[in-house]
Amino acid sequence: MKRSFSLIVFALLLCAGAPPVHAEDGSTVDAGMKMWLHNWHRDQPGFTGISSDTTMLLGPAIEARIGEQVFLEASFLFTAADYRFSETGDNVSRQDADIAVGFLVVPGFGLLAGYKHATFKEAATGIEDTLSGPVMGLVLTAPMDPWSRLTFYGRLLYLFTRFEQDDAGVVFREDSPGWGLEFGLKYAFTRQFLGSIGYRYEENTGNVTDVTDSFSGVTFSAMLRF
Secondary structure (H helix, E strand, C coil), X not given: CHHXXXXXXXXXXXXXXXXXXXXXXXXXXXEEEEEEEEEEEEECCCCCCEECCCEEEEEEEEEEEECCXXXXXXXXXXXXXXXXXXXXXXXXXXXXXXXXXEEEEECCEEEEEEEEEEEEEECCCCXXXXXXXXXXXXXXXXXXXXXXXXXXXXXXXXXXXXXXXXXXXXXXXXXXXXXXXXXXXXXXXXXXXXXXXXXXXXXXXXXXXXXXXXXXXXXXXXXXXX
16 A cells, blocks of 8 residues: 555656646646654653654655645655653664645635645654544635745645554554644745745544554745746
């Protein structure tokens, strides 16, 4: 499943190299890099909460607009350096693959549905955890100036995710739903180059273990428009 999903994201990223077929109807493709500078906090019943050092997820991303109402998004992000937990000595790497399609109900407000697949690997033991499942949410955009160069964006997501841990062939699974929030500002420096800065928070809680993982920090992006 992980391999096939990565191939889907890679195919979408390749599509970013081609200009939209019907540009006259407002269709665009933005392709570039996204970054998330953040830390990881874990709360587990009976134990003191632990937090990682700050690290960065970064990687390629595309955002495609089809006509006036439909939009597509895909990204593949990975840790530039491992999460490091000073309390336990654990070092963990991460890869995230996300894909979504949305529909603007009215200008500036829409609905989004997609799929998330995140993989975490502990360096010392090789234990691999995955968090994956459907995602649904609301999106909001609002121009902040008469020329629409500066735009506010926001989204609220619900994660229908499931946790799986593979420890040397011993597999543990549980539902681990959660939610996410992201908001910030996008700025069009030119007609072809856009940047953004924002804040992103994600949280999920295991239904069996009651372990809560939360991730929070600042986001950045640099995109070229085709």
